[in-house]
Amino acid sequence: MSVKENKALVRQMYELLNRRELAAHFKLLAPEFVEHDNDRDMSLEQVKEYNTMFSAAFPDATSTIEDMVAEGDRVAYRVTWRGTQKGDFMGIPATGKKLEITNTTIVKLAGGKWSECWATVDDLRFLQQMGVIPKK
């Protein structure tokens, strides 16, 4: 896979998420896929569960890729999610509040699939926007 193909694969993953084509999205994750998210590790099954839950709780959520850098088998990108919390999410009842959060990820690709990724998520801002934690 070339750097160009790897970047296209990252874009495709987010386009599928934006269109709520979750089954097609999950097919591009390798069976051994692991997401290292804020120092927690999530298996393929846990990622599937999380993304399904997020899509249901934020039915209008869309992602925009802000920047993308690729080298070798890795792609780093910043992605902004915008949406409205219309359903329960991780124990937070539907708030109707707006979400706007930018996360950064480095993904390792192999054989046209995602094999591993490392993500940093601004959870503090997320919880502030949902009204769970007061803003300072």
Add this chain to the structure above:
Amino acid sequence: MSIKENKELVRRFFTGPGEKFIRQALKTANPMAVLTERTRKDFEKLMTPDFIAHGMGGEANLDYYVQINAMMCMGMPDMSFPVKHMVAEGEYVAVFCNTCGTHEGPMMTPNGIVQRTGNKIKFDSVYFCRCDKGKIAEIWGCHDTLTWMQQVGVMPKQ
């Protein structure tokens, strides 16, 4: 500049003034002034004059970024930023690192200034750096802010 040169430039930025220098500065009458002066000298070599940092809900110019980093030295004199991944292309370098140290002094956080707890700090940070002719022109930072706030004791652990 080559990708290799840009990576080297960004690595220098993550070195900081070093614990020895910071501890000596803390013994002086005005540590913040000493650390600010040193950080300014370092950053003037590494960053463009119109440098902008994005993150933590706002933007910082070079002057403000110097102050934020000098303050970080006060908060964690043993601070280090071990790099776990670096991905570079064109004028961009993406860096995945840990922010590590011991919370020994007032620390500027997304939740305001937090006084010393003595706690060990270790959370993930990712920086996107845009380089321009051998200097860093722009940085976008993203941190695992919730873990950070838990480690400085302003947020309960789950």
